[in-house]
Amino acid sequence: MSSQLLSGAVALPVDRVPTRVGRRCAAHYDQDAVTLAAEAVLALPHEELPTPAALLFASVSPPYDEGGSAQLIAEIAGLGDELFCAELTATPRDGVAALRLADALVAADAGPVLVCAAHVRRSESERDTGDGAVALLLGDRGGLATLTPGPSHSEELRDRWRLAGERAPREADASFTEELGPARIARIVAQAARERVPEPVTAGGAAPSPDVGLLITGPSARSAARVERALGGTGDRAAARTGVLGAAHPLLRLLLSLRGPALLVAASGGLGDACLVEPADEAAVLAGDVEGQLADGREVPSLPPPPSQAGFEPYASGPRAWRERAQDLRLEGVVRDGRVLYPPPAGIEGERRPLARTGSVVTCARDYVYPGADSLQMAVVALDDGNRFYGQVVAGEEVEIGQQVRLVPRRLHAGGGLVQYFWKVTPCR
Amino acid sequence: MPIAGQVAIIGSAATRFGVLHDRGYLELLAEAARGAIAEAGIEQDELEAAWLGTAEPLTAALLGDAGTAVTEALDFAPRPVTRVSTFCCTGMEAVRAAAMSIAAGEYEYVLAVGAEKMRDVPPRGSLVARTANLTHPTLAKGRTAPGQFALLANRYLHEYDCTVEDLAAVAVKNHAHATHNPIAQYSEPLTVEAVLKAPRVAEPLGLLDCTPTTDGAAAVVLTSVEKARESRCPYAVIEAIALAVVDGYYAGFFHDYNDYLGFRVTREAATRAYRQAGITAPREQLDVVECHDCFTITELINYEDLGLCDRGEGAQLLRSGATSTGGDMPVNLSGGLQACGHPVGATGVRMIKEVADQVLGRAGERQVAGARRGAAHTLGGPGVASCVAVIGAP
Numbered sequence: 170m171s172s173q174l175l176s177g178a179v180a181l182p183v184d185r186v187p188t189r190v191g192r193r194c195a196a197h198y199d200q201d202a203v204t205l206a207a208e209a210v211l212a213l214p215h216e217e218l219p220t221p222a223a224l225l226f227a228s229v230s231p232p233y234d235e236g237g238s239a240q241l242i243a244e245i246a247g248l249g250d251e252l253f254c255a256e257l258t259a260t261p262r263d264g265v266a267a268l269r270l271a272d273a274l275v276a277a278d279a280g281p282v283l284v285c286a287a288h289v290r291r292s293e294s295e296r297d298t299g300d301g302a303v304a305l306l307l308g309d310r311g312g313l314a315t316l317t318p319g320p321s322h323s324e325e326l327r328d329r330w331r332l333a334g335e336r337a338p339r340e341a342d343a344s345f346t347e348e349l350g351p352a353r354i355a356r357i358v359a360q361a362a363r364e365r366v367p368e369p370v371t372a373g374g375a376a377p378s379p380d381v382g383l384l385i386t387g388p389s390a391r392s393a394a395r396v397e398r399a400l401g402g403t404g405d406r407a408a409a410r411t412g413v414l415g416a417a418h419p420l421l422r423l424l425l426s427l428r429g430p431a432l433l434v435a436a437s438g439g440l441g442d443a444c445l446v447e448p449a450d451e452a453a454v455l456a457g458d459v460e461g462q463l464a465d466g467r468e469v470p471s472l473p474p475p476p477s478q479a480g481f482e483p484y485a486s487g488p489r490a491w492r493e494r495a496q497d498l499r500l501e502g503v504v505r506d507g508r509v510l511y512p513p514p515a516g517i518e519g520e521r522r523p524l525a526r527t528g529s530v531v532t533c534a535r536d537y538v539y540p541g542a543d544s545l546q547m548a549v550v551a552l553d554d555g556n557r558f559y560g561q562v563v564a565g566e567e568v569e570i571g572q573q574v575r576l577v578p579r580r581l582h583a584g585g586g587l588v589q590y591f592w593k594v595t596p597c598r
Numbered sequence: 599m600p601i602a603g604q605v606a607i608i609g610s611a612a613t614r615f616g617v618l619h620d621r622g623y624l625e626l627l628a629e630a631a632r633g634a635i636a637e638a639g640i641e642q643d644e645l646e647a648a649w650l651g652t653a654e655p656l657t658a659a660l661l662g663d664a665g666t667a668v669t670e671a672l673d674f675a676p677r678p679v680t681r682v683s684t685f686c687c688t689g690m691e692a693v694r695a696a697a698m699s700i701a702a703g704e705y706e707y708v709l710a711v712g713a714e715k716m717r718d719v720p721p722r723g724s725l726v727a728r729t730a731n732l733t734h735p736t737l738a739k740g741r742t743a744p745g746q747f748a749l750l751a752n753r754y755l756h757e758y759d760c761t762v763e764d765l766a767a768v769a770v771k772n773h774a775h776a777t778h779n780p781i782a783q784y785s786e787p788l789t790v791e792a793v794l795k796a797p798r799v800a801e802p803l804g805l806l807d808c809t810p811t812t813d814g815a816a817a818v819v820l821t822s823v824e825k826a827r828e829s830r831c832p833y834a835v836i837e838a839i840a841l842a843v844v845d846g847y848y849a850g851f852f853h854d855y856n857d858y859l860g861f862r863v864t865r866e867a868a869t870r871a872y873r874q875a876g877i878t879a880p881r882e883q884l885d886v887v888e889c890h891d892c893f894t895i896t897e898l899i900n901y902e903d904l905g906l907c908d909r910g911e912g913a914q915l916l917r918s919g920a921t922s923t924g925g926d927m928p929v930n931l932s933g934g935l936q937a938c939g940h941p942v943g944a945t946g947v948r949m950i951k952e953v954a955d956q957v958l959g960r961a962g963e964r965q966v967a968g969a970r971r972g973a974a975h976t977l978g979g980p981g982v983a984s985c986v987a988v989i990g991a992p
Contacts, residue, residue: 483739484732497736511852512737532756532858534748536800539740540727547740549749549851549858559851561740570756581739584731591736 172275172282173312174452176218177424179459180208180287180302181411183598184565185466190390192468193299193412197564198475199579202228202287203238203590205302207245207578210285218306222280223253225271227263227416228287231256232580232588234333241590242285244498245578247523253279257416261288261388262351262435264303264416265442269318271307281308288415292337297390299412303420313452314427317445320361322354326439329388351387352396354436358443359383359400362432381445382431384422386413393436410463424459427452465598472565473543478582481541485585497591500524500576502556509556525554526576527597530568541582548594550574563595573597602874605697606826606833607818607989609638610951615814615939616783623661623715628671630815630944631711638707638819639831645819646705648674650681651692651712653942656728658715662943668711683943685978686890687841688712690946690985693818694839700820707825712948713815714941721811737848738980744808744893746980748800751895753858755802760898760913762802766793768894769806769936771922776933778963781948783812783939793894807894812939816947818954823992834954837971838874838988842866845982856981859910863984864903864977871973871986872905880905881927884988886956886972888949891934896977901929904975904986923964931956931964949974950987957991 182200185192196205206226226239239254255270257263264286271282287302307316328350329338341350383402387393390408398404407421414421419435426433427448434443448456493512495501502511504520511524533548546562562568563579579593611633613626621629627650635642652662661667665679684691689712696710716725726742733739754760769788776782788806796804826833844863845853855862868880877883889904891897898912906927907915915921921929932938932952935945953972955961961969971990978984 480727482731483735485735489735493736512849514849532749532753534745534752534800536740536742536745536748537798538726538744538800539742540730541740545740545745547745547749551854555854557852557854557856559738559741570752581736584735589735589739591739 170272170276171315171317172272172307173310174314174316175281175306175308175312176213177303177305177455178209178212179421179424179462180205180212181462181466182300183467184469184472186469186471188412189296191409194301194466195472196289196300197472199564199593200300201232201289201580202230202302203232203241204578204580205289205300206285206287206304207242209287209302209304210242210246210283213304213306219281219308221248221252221283221306223274223282224248225267225282225284226256226286227267228256228258229261229415230289230291231258241498244494245590247499248283260437260440261386261413261415261418262437262440262442264419265433265435265444268316268444269321269442272316272318275307275309281306284420286415286417286420288417294337297388297408297413299414301411301414301417301421303417303424305420313455314446314448318442320358320365320443322357322361322441324439326350328438330438346389347392351389351436352392354439354441355385355387355393355396355434356400358434358436358441359432362443382426382429384419384426384431384433386419386422386435388413388437407463421459425456427456476541476543478541481582483541483582483584485587485589487587490587490589495521500592509554511556524556524558525552528552528558528574530570530572530574532570533562533568548574550594558592558594560591561593563593566595568594568596599701600874601697601701601836602838603835604823605700605836606821606823607836607950607954608821608826608829608831608833609634609636609819610817610954611637612781612816612944612948612951613814614781615812615941617717618813621813623658623713624667624671626715626813626815627667627711627713630713630817631668631672631709634709634817634819639829640707640819642672644707645677645709646707647677647699648679648709648711649692649696650679651688651710651943651947652681652714653683653685653688654714654716654725654728657719661715662713684841684983686892686942687946687976687978687983687985688943689816689948690950690974690976690987691841693947693950693987694841694985696820697836697839700822707819707821709817709819710947711815711817712944712946714943715813716811716941717813725811734848738851741980742800744800744803747893747895748803750858750899751802754895754899757859758910758913762794763790764898764913764916765802765807765894766790767916768891768897769793771916772891772930772934772936775923775931775964776937779933779938782933782937783810784937803893803895809892809935809940812941814939814941814944816944816951818947818950832958833992834957835990835992836987837990838871839985840867840870840874841983841985842870843983847979847982850980850982860899860903861977861981861984863981864900864975867984867986868904871988875988877988880973884927884971884973885969886931886953886966887927887929887975888932888934888952888972889929889975890977891930891936892940892977894936897929897934900975904973928966931961931966946974946976946985949976950989953989957989
């Protein structure tokens with residue numbers, strides 16, 4: 170079976186902090202796997218694409234361990250309420266696992282499938298990881314690349330894991346992981362690929378043909394790169410610019426590889442999966458776009474720690490959040506006399522339409538007494554559709570009167586244990 | 599009959615405003631109410647109804663959540679007491695509601711009392727944290743009162759001939775006025791330098807650009823002008839009192855009528871009040887004004903919205919000295935919210951008392967010679983409610 174890659178997009182935080190081997194994308198406290206994934210999904214050229222019938226979300230750092238995060242992404246992106254949503258949250262290799270499931274859904278005529286994956290580092294112990302997200306839309310025809318999943322591997326082996334309720338991952342003894350962990354699994358999968366992938370891809374032993382790139386990702390960028398080079402690949406150059414983006418990393422590498430055929434292998438724990446990527450000529454443009462985003466960014470020495478939440482216990486209500494989800498998550502108002510009324514006035518029925526997501530700053534002010542942040546800039550935005558928005562400026566940015574800005578989804582708080590998402594203001598770049 | 603010109607203020611009183619750890623909410627309420635009753639020269643039993651203005655009962659263990667607080671504080675049973683709450687217009691709205699009952703002929707004597715106990719909790723806990731915590735989980739989340747007015751300050755500084763020194767000068771002026779007001783929370787003079795060096799609250803506003811949080815109460819006793827005339831006691835006339843409400847609390851932030859250079863709602867309330875009072879040229883026809891200077895920028899904007907000068911000329915009016923003691927349009931001779939403090943429910947009542955004292959010639963060292971008519975103004979919520987009263991001598 171194979172499916173078609175119809176489009177892809179990445180969402181990388183603006184800030185880049187130095188690492189041992191380069192730099193990593195670093196998200197501020199108001200970003201998480203949901204906001205990053207939603208930004209990636211929103212960055213897809215939806216007007217040119219078929220409506221997805223399913224959304225598969227892969228992340229080992231979802232905001233909710235139970236209760237689901239994928240539906241939030243679907244709500245923010247306005248994907249409709251008939252969507253099949255599922256998520257894979259076990260290992261960083263789940264980005265490729267999601268491709269495999271998406272392929273099966275496409276083959277079963279379920280319709281186009283949106284695969285998105287995201288990662289935010291949860292502790293300093295995650296030395297190699299960076300923050301970011303990737304979204305891919307798969308269909309059955311007319312794509313930028315043909316994706317052929319398989320083979321897979323499964324055995325009980327723990328190199329990095331978290332017990333229920335734990336935030337920071339535990340890691341196995343380094344020598345054990347090095348000798349028997351994901352690198353070995355990746356070799357096994359790559360070896361199996363030799364038997365599956367048709368000529369000329371499999372020419373030449375364990376490695377695919379020299380004409381087919383090899384992309385190996387695992388929790389450790391260093392060991393994955395070592396295996397990749399040993400098998401004839403060129404190594405993971407993205408990891409030194411973004412950090413390893415968890416489950417999103419293999420998908421990032423997939424997009425970067427769209428200049429030629431490649432075998433994508435992801436392994437973590439005792440699990441491994443592969444996917445053969447065979448791009449069409451026009452896919453190189455997308456690869457170039459993604460390459461450009463890797464080169465963008467703002468070098469900063471470090472990010473400030475999240476602000477204290479002492480004394481900040483915001484009101485929350487599950488019924489309200491559900492009732493007003495379109496208002497909150499999609500900024501939808503009601504159309505009356507050709508204008509969007511936002512927030513939607515009580516008792517007014519009619520067409521729902523989202524506010525424009527770009528505009529210019531009418532005024533702004535930095536506030537030093539709001540309890541949920543060390544300081545917080547608020548802004549009033551004259552949106553391009555004639556409406557107004559008033560809200561927070563994203564963490565790490567500053568705007569000024571007259572500046573062109575856009576609205577992006579962000580975390581506001583987690584009052585009452587419910588993560589509350591809304592839209593914030595960020596400069597246009 | 600209409601309120602305008604038909605309702606008289608025959609008694610008024612206010613407690614000291616400040617951080618009053620030695621007195622509770624009910625004590626403050628009772629002190630102000632009894633003071634107003636005493637000044638009115640009537641017995642408490644002659645009062646037939648009361649209106650209570652308290653905006654934030656959650657800062658005082660829910661005291662003031664209903665009119666029952668007046669019943670308890672004054673042993674007022676079984677007479678009707680109604681609590682009103684309209685953000686920072688709360689106190690003036692209590693007076694308006696009480697005045698309507700007189701105008702309607704329902705009662706002969708009524709009490710309007712505003713009381714607020716805000717400092718049983720720390721300043722940030724009293725309003726800022728409460729607002730940040732209890733307001734809508736998404737809409738306008740991040741809004742604080744100083745942050746909201748800082749939006750106007752920045753836009754105003756961007757658009758008009760105004761500097762941060764001009765903003766500071768508002769605080770300096772009002773604190774200077776308050777040196778003559780024995781009930782003011784702060785009665786020490788300030789300098790521009792001190793205002794500019796104060797800790798930042800919401801740029802460009804520092805701590806001394808902001809009204810403090812305050813305990814206090816104020817009350818007035820109202821009757822009909824006809825009854826007041828018969829009683830031969832001193833009285834002031836409510837020539838006008840108008841409330842305007844232009845939007846909901848959260849929705850207002852998202853609507854484009856707000857240019858962040860002024861408040862439509864003040865202009866609406868002033869238009870209505872001036873019409874009631876027959877005022878067509880407020881600068882010439884008013885002798886004194888108490889306006890809602892919750893932040894320094896607000897006073898400059900109020901000058902314009904109340905028609906004391908053209909839009910964009912608030913700073914020039916301030917610089918001219920017209921709004922200071924001895925000027926031709928003195929504003930906030932009490933010290934305003936800047937120096938008196940702002941016990942929210944009490945503020946509007948205090949303002950009306952201040953203007954009534956001025957037109958009755960009993961404002962002491964703050965007295966404007968020959969004052970016959972003045973206006974009081976409150977602005978509530980995110981600029982969605984405003985009340986303007988015109989008080990005159992008989």
